[in-house]
Amino acid sequence: MRYGILVDHTKCITCEACTVHCRELNEPPGQLKYTRVKRIAGGSFPRVFAYSVKSACMHCAEATCTLVCPSGAMHKTPEGAVVTNPDRCIGCNYCAANCPFQVPQFLKSSGKAYKCTFCAPRLVAGQVPWCADACLTGAIKFGKRADMVAEGTRRVNALKQAGVAKAQLYGESQLGGLSVLTVLRDDPAVYGLAARPRVPAGAVLWRYLTKPLGGVAVAGAAAVVALNWMVSRRMQAGAAKEGKV
């Protein structure tokens, strides 16, 4: 069953209990944090706004990272998580370079990329991800993805009724549907999100090219690093032209 997280920025008090809880209980390596709350502020005095944006992996259905990873270190789980396997990661950083949400983080000391796991082992055990477990206002909710879509839609309708004209649910359809759904008060661009993020065309080609190598984790993949690099660069350049980066 596919699970979902509903992030409702209209309820976030920016306390970062989610950040700290995740950091302490998932223990990402080094100083990494799998999730952060960013503050996005705008306007000018006295007409100002500030939104809190929980920023972590969206767990896309069409996950670019899983397509571009040359070593098979990234895969999707039936619960809707996109997870990395550090043992297979060769540190090429293509996942980070091509992620529509700039999520994976590269750690120099280990030479590998890391990201939010949706607390995948907890999902399997029927437990709530730590970020949602910590949240005291209900700004992060967890449940079946379908329920989260319904709840998010209800919230968006309520906001619209209250006069928030641009209220919308982000993630319902983007990239085949994200596991992380987000209630926005404004255009996605205000939150630093692409309205219609796309899997870069090159990534599909990429998948085709590297598929035979997918299982040959370290030695095989390392042999094609130069080629990878070129294709990846081309994909990024393409994305930049489309205004996606």
Place this chain on the structure above:
Amino acid sequence: METRHPGDGRVSRRTFLKGSAATVAGAALPWLPVPFVAASAADAASNEEEIFGFCDVCSAACALIAHVRNGRIVRLSGNPDCQVARGKLCVKGYGGHRFTYDPDRLKHPMKRTNPEKGPGEDPGWVKIAWDEAYQLVAAGFGDAIRKHGPESIAFFMRSHDYADRLLRAIGSPNRIQHESTCYTPREVIWRACTGAFPWMIDLGPAKYILSFGWDQPAKAKNHQAREFIKALENGAKAVVVDPRYSGTASLSHEWIPIRPGTDLAFCLAMIHVIIKEGLYDREFVANFTEGLDDIASAVRQYTPAWASAITDVPAETITRIAREFGTARPACIPMHKRDASGPNYANSWRLAHAQLVLCALVGSIDRPGGPVFQRTFSMPSFSAVFPVTEPFPAVRKDRADGLEKFPLMASGGRGNFATIANAMLTGKPYPIKAGLVRKYNVLAFPNAPRMTEAFKALDFLAVVDVLPTEIVQLADVVLPETTTLESRGFGPRSYHAHYPQIALRLPASKVLYETKGFGSIVMDIAKAMGLGKYFEGVSSTKWDEARLNAIGTTWQELAASPNGLFGEVRPFTPRTKFSTPSGKVELKSSVLENNGYDAVPVWKPKREEPSTKYPFYFLITRPPMHRMTTSQNDARLIEVYPENFLDIHPETAAGLGLKDGDLATVESRAGSIKIKVRLTQGIRPDCVCTDHGFGRWARQLTVAYRRGANDGDLIPDMTIEESLAIGDPGLGACMTDFCVSVKKA
């Protein structure tokens, strides 16, 4: 077989001697390694446990569950059945175990060897035994009593039954508490007008939430944040009146950037509109209040146009807000601690009175959606359970902080943080020579550097604390306390009590190092001073039992409770009679009048306004992930909020030649700090703002040390005469009623 270490009271069981290796020519091994014994069944069985407790980060005391694995607390979670916690804790509460496990924690009693005190001085600690520590405290206090009398001893701490008794046994009136920097101006008004203080703000059912500087959601106050968000989700409108765009403002429908310290004018004009237009709750006002006519004539002159000139808020906005507030039911003015009617300005108590009148006009006092008096169990007092067999010595003098001169505050005995430094440094009205501090930080006092000098000037200072904070660095003797996660007891909580519900606390961790509970520290000091007779028969188990028996339960029953709580869920019954002379909410207060204060709210300006020398208003706030001065040594919290900044409007900054991140010197008439600026559009251009809790100079706080600056270095302290001249019955410390200059450093 047992051996005794020469000169060491400890007895060690030498079980390892039974082994074959331990014989050298038939002799016992003459060394004393840390001894091991056969594991008990309890040790072996206790792999995973859930232990009930309650949080002590703030006084709300959310009930919690400690998840213990192999003898250590792995995490904390909120107790789902607790009406305060509702299954969650705040970001600080979740970190309670990190406080207990802080490597910098005070582990042993210590004494200083370097007589020089102050920031930058290494105290030269040496570890001592508890007995020696008590002897030193008894000697230090004894000296002070002999040379200067018992009143020369002052305790700096929250009220604590054991310590209060010790102070009375010594014969000193001087227990100095912090509330004059926290909420007393509002408290004194509510007690005068309603006979009680509404700790609880029942935000959930509110339809209109109008706040004045209140920012508890963005302080992550668990129940207030949750209920505020719940109200918003249920369609409440939220309006924030605040010179800065607070976290709460960013979640609200409207932000009104009022001129600091003028909220009183705004509220008076609202009362004017609501009465004039007859928008008030006639039934509530008629049945449960007195003095509407007095209020009506008092506010006749306070039109929105009048208020507009003072507040910088358009008259039509004030009128509109008054109408919205007057017609939405339930309408709520949430209040907590250091908001606009906290002890921030000379007129904050008047604002508190005006807010109370507004709450009464919309009929929200002790009604769902309004400020609510807590429902708690009544329990016997310490002296009822443990009566003294010998009378306390007579107290020879009035208090050093002049508390008796404030008739409405004197009975609480809580003292004044703002005037004590002056008393200590001038020796007037009489010298203070010795002190006992528990978990107060010198940085939290107005004019912290002057208070540091005052503590330095003492002949003897003992400090009870958990971490080696700044005040600890000034101590002659340090007494390390256990944390709440290492202790047992129960909590009658009052901040969010729809019905009486107490929470159980069992030790989630064994007591680490050589730390002790405060009650036992106090009793041992008493014994060392020859005052043990005042504590005959006193024990915490008896004390708990007596109070629990009084509410119809026992320790055994509470300890066996399946959810760690006691108290039946009960429906809310609104109060119809109030503990005032008239039995009603006295809009015009007879108590205030009889004590020589204005009986109705009238306009008076704040104490200080910007000048050429100090052109900016100064505001203080707190980030959600830090709690006062207690959390900055937690590496996990520092990671997400590493230091404080001076928030300033970009145009103001440009005028001063400051860019984002530049170091600025902020100066007030009390002192100056250096702090990095952070540009924001969310603040009035005539204001600057910073967070409390930073600017730590104790090197022993290895994480907190040297981050940001301390707001308290700028806050002026005062003499008793200055405090009286302000005329605040709640002796508010005027924490932000001063102005500052800002320069590039």
Place this chain on the structure above:
Amino acid sequence: MSPSSPTWKSHALGYLSEAFSDVIDPQRYSAFSTSTLAMREAPSPVMQALEAMAGISTGAVDKAREELQLEYARLFLTPGGLYPYESMYLGKEGHLMDEPYEQVRRFYLEQGTAVAPGQLHPEDHLAVELGFLAHLWSQDQVEAYYRFCRQHVLAWVPRCMEDLKAKTRSGWYQALADLVLAVLEIEAGTLLEVS
């Protein structure tokens, strides 16, 4: 290898556990550093360390006691000092009672033992782990002894001792650290040989 012959190990570990559990007593320090009879079978690096210890003049006992009190406080009670806990060296959180604490405590329990009640230090403190080694050795639990060395003591105590040497201003602690390192080097060598 039989634990009954190298009794020097019980002596060395027993004293080291004592020495790190509280302020060093100068008389006890002297007594140990001159206990050459008991230590006579120790390998030469250990004997050298012991000689170095004996070479440190304690002078007047009262004065030494005072100095040791200050040095103890400087090392273990003040900033920039030492946190002699396995959690602080091998844990991820940077606070005490981290995961290594659990593993150490579980190790003790699996050997049917626990730290006697009323001790000042948590289970993963230097003095406690050394005390546990002394305990295992005296109980003939050779396999557990070396397993504990490998899984715990050798994983952090050498680093801790290097930190101690870098931070202490006193010859006493220098010499103690050298003795710990000498003993652990022998155990590391034994483990290498076995593997």
